[in-house]
Amino acid sequence: xxxxxxxxxxxxxxxxxxxxxxxDLATKAALIALDSSESFEVGACVVGNMLSGxxxxxxxxxxxxxxxxxxxxxxxxxxxxxxxSGTAALRAxxxxxxxxxxxxxxxxGAEKMSDIPAPSVxxxxxxxxxxxxEVIHGASFVSLNAILTQMYLRHYNLSQDCLGxxxxxAHKNGTRxxxxxxxxxxxxDQYKSSPIVCPPVRLLDCPPTCDGAAAIVLxxxxxxxxxxxxxxxxxxNDWVALADRENPLQFRAAQSSARKAFKAAxxxxxxxxxxxxxxxxxxxxxxxxxSLEMAPPGNAWKEAEKGTFSLNGKLPIQTMGGxxxxxxxxxxxxxxxxxxxxLQLRGEAGAAxxxxxxxxxxxxxxGLAASVxxxxxxxxx
Amino acid sequence: xxxxxxxxxxxxxxxxxxxxxxxxxxxxxxxxxFFNATGTVISWTQxxxxxxxxxxxQSFYLALVQLDEGPKVxxxxxxxxxxxxxxxxxxxxxxxxxxxELEQPILYGFKFQEIL
Numbered sequence: 253x254x255x256x257x258x259x260x261x262x263x264x265x266x267x268x269x270x271x272x273x274x275x276d277l278a279t280k281a282a283l284i285a286l287d288s289s290e291s292f293e294v295g296a297c298v299v300g301n302m303l304s305g306x307x308x309x310x311x312x313x314x315x316x317x318x319x320x321x322x323x324x325x326x327x328x329x330x331x332x333x334x335x336x337s338g339t340a341a342l343r344a345x346x347x348x349x350x351x352x353x354x355x356x357x358x359x360x361g362a363e364k365m366s367d368i369p370a371p372s373v374x375x376x377x378x379x380x381x382x383x384x385x386e387v388i389h390g391a392s393f394v395s396l397n398a399i400l401t402q403m404y405l406r407h408y409n410l411s412q413d414c415l416g417x418x419x420x421x422a423h424k425n426g427t428r429x430x431x432x433x434x435x436x437x438x439x440x441d442q443y444k445s446s447p448i449v450c451p452p453v454r455l456l457d458c459p460p461t462c463d464g465a466a467a468i469v470l471x472x473x474x475x476x477x478x479x480x481x482x483x484x485x486x487x488x489n490d491w492v493a494l495a496d497r498e499n500p501l502q503f504r505a506a507q508s509s510a511r512k513a514f515k516a517a518x519x520x521x522x523x524x525x526x527x528x529x530x531x532x533x534x535x536x537x538x539x540x541x542x543s544l545e546m547a548p549p550g551n552a553w554k555e556a557e558k559g560t561f562s563l564n565g566k567l568p569i570q571t572m573g574g575x576x577x578x579x580x581x582x583x584x585x586x587x588x589x590x591x592x593x594x595l596q597l598r599g600e601a602g603a604a605x606x607x608x609x610x611x612x613x614x615x616x617x618x619g620l621a622a623s624v625x626x627x628x629x630x631x632x633x
Numbered sequence: 634x635x636x637x638x639x640x641x642x643x644x645x646x647x648x649x650x651x652x653x654x655x656x657x658x659x660x661x662x663x664x665x666x667f668f669n670a671t672g673t674v675i676s677w678t679q680x681x682x683x684x685x686x687x688x689x690x691q692s693f694y695l696a697l698v699q700l701d702e703g704p705k706v707x708x709x710x711x712x713x714x715x716x717x718x719x720x721x722x723x724x725x726x727x728x729x730x731x732x733x734e735l736e737q738p739i740l741y742g743f744k745f746q747e748i749l
Contacts (some may be wrong), residue, residue: 366697375684384650388730389708390680390687395695396679399707403697406676406719448680491656494704495697496648 258629259356259469260288260481261591266433266464266579268366274301274308277465278362279320285467286321290475293586295354296327300341300361301583302334307367307378317360327354333487334380334618335532336468338363338586339625343485345470355472361587362465373461377582380619385493394458396494396620397533398450404501404535405452408550412452415534416443417556419456420595422531422570425563426577428603431588433462433579464581466588471542478598478631482590483517483611485627486510492622505615505624506615513613513626521546522626525609527567528589528598531574531619540615541569568606571596589614590627597631635667636727636743638704639739647703653743670725671748677710686731698723700744711744722748 255406262284264277267443272280284297286292296516297318303504305311314328327348329596333340340362348354352543378392419444437458448454470482488508494500514520520546531537547555555561559570572578572592575585593612597599615626638649642662646655655663677696683689694710694717710717711726723745733739 371682371685374684378684386707388742389695390683391695391707391731392684394679395678395680399676399695399697402678403676451682453678493707493709496656500697629651 253351254352254472255474256346256470256472257474258481258482258594259475260285261469262288262586263591264464265431265432266462266549266581266588267610269364269463270366273322273339274304274362274364275316276362277364278587279462279574281362281465282317282321282358282360283466285469289469290473290610291356294323294326294358294469296345296348296357297321297323297356298338298341298344298359299330300586301363302332302337302380303376303582304366305362306332306379307373309366310496321629332583333623335580335582336586336616336618336623336625337583339485339507339584339589339614339627340487341467342482342590343487343625344588346482346485349470350604352397352469352596357470358467359470360467361584363529363581363583364463365461365496365581366463370461370462380522382493384521393619395450396455397535398453399494399581400500400620401452401533401535403536404538407501410550410553412588413444414553415455415538416457417442417553418534418537419443419576420532421529421556421562421572422576425570425604429572430602432577433460433571434573434577443527454546457534459575459580460532462579462581464579464583464584464588466591468587468590468594480594481599481630481632483519483628484513484631486512486516487623488512489583490621492619494620501539501541503543503621504623505621506617508538508612509624509626510544510615513628517628517630519611519628523611524567524613526606527569527614528569528571528612528614529594530602530615531570531576532580532617536570536617536621541620563604563606571606572601572604586614586616589616590629593629597629617633634670635668636700636725637665637667638694639663640666644681649704649706655722668702670699670700670704672698672723674717674719674721674723675705684699686734686737688732696745709744713747725747
């Protein structure tokens, strides 16, 4: 297995891009990444996306994006793992380079959710949930996260709004992040007075429907300046239906994929300087942290209130806004997390910069952590 | 009223909906069984804006229920006017699930109703 290095990266700001198509966004991010790489030559174009078929009437995204970039004779494929598609695409790129079979791979994450009305988007996202066990009963990811949040709050005897710190911290960090969709803080009062969507989940707990694209070039060639290694990217699954989980408050796939990643990277949790976690809903951020024992069970919110996870805390999370404030263009999210990790390690995160990080962990969930990918980026000396 | 699921012949684990491989012991020997369709509410939420395909404007409660005879099941609560209470006792009833969109068949299935 060879080392895999990061070359160019590229993003478009997350938002509602009425003037651009899905392909426009993907192309833009990809060109920034390719133009900032040592070479434009790649052997594969791997595109992470979830909803292009249902929303944008376009499949075959690997070939479609390669075509837009004028890439010839390259492998071209779309990778789909619901909201984890971006990191699953990163894994697909990583495998090609680490194995020795392809020297340079372009990984693009792209999603354009605003091409259909928001209520319809919620329905398309439900394709990640099991149809017969959940969807035909009227479940969607908002209601499923609400059921999970209620279980969590009851189990640990917590008041309704204490997980709100994760939404507020995301927004606080988003104000320093140029590509974040929301660059506005949420106050405690604003949070507590935001309408309940599905009890106990509030409007300000929910990630936005949005558009975005991020790209990263992976290579077996060690770059001349600030080499950042993609030290590992590993995946694990859990039973998809909430009802099939013996303990719904335990995210086995999050634990397992992270453990595999640490093992592959020959690192431990103590080595992590920042964690881009999957904060689609506050309960998921809490469970992501507790699954890796970064906070005692039921206490992630308390640690967050203390500042443990803030930009200058012991373990920064949501450093460039997280899913809540940077945004969650589902299939693209994993690649945004990767690019943010790389910017942090390179010292290029501007106002959002964490102090001298050397190792970053990113983690992305499909649905309720049914398929989880964890990636570790490491700055080489 | 009973709900049909499967039970593993090797480790006795129960599943609903039916499946091919046992999640506990990975056996393929799963036989159809009927569960007594009574249970207890573990968690729930209220859906005020039903997804498209469900009767528009009709808010419903969605609950995770522990069946007395085995697996957990997710389903709507029928005829539930007030907020459910944790550990509320419920029984299965047959109901129409979806509204019937263009080109889609109307789906019938089950919901849970409070045992009074």
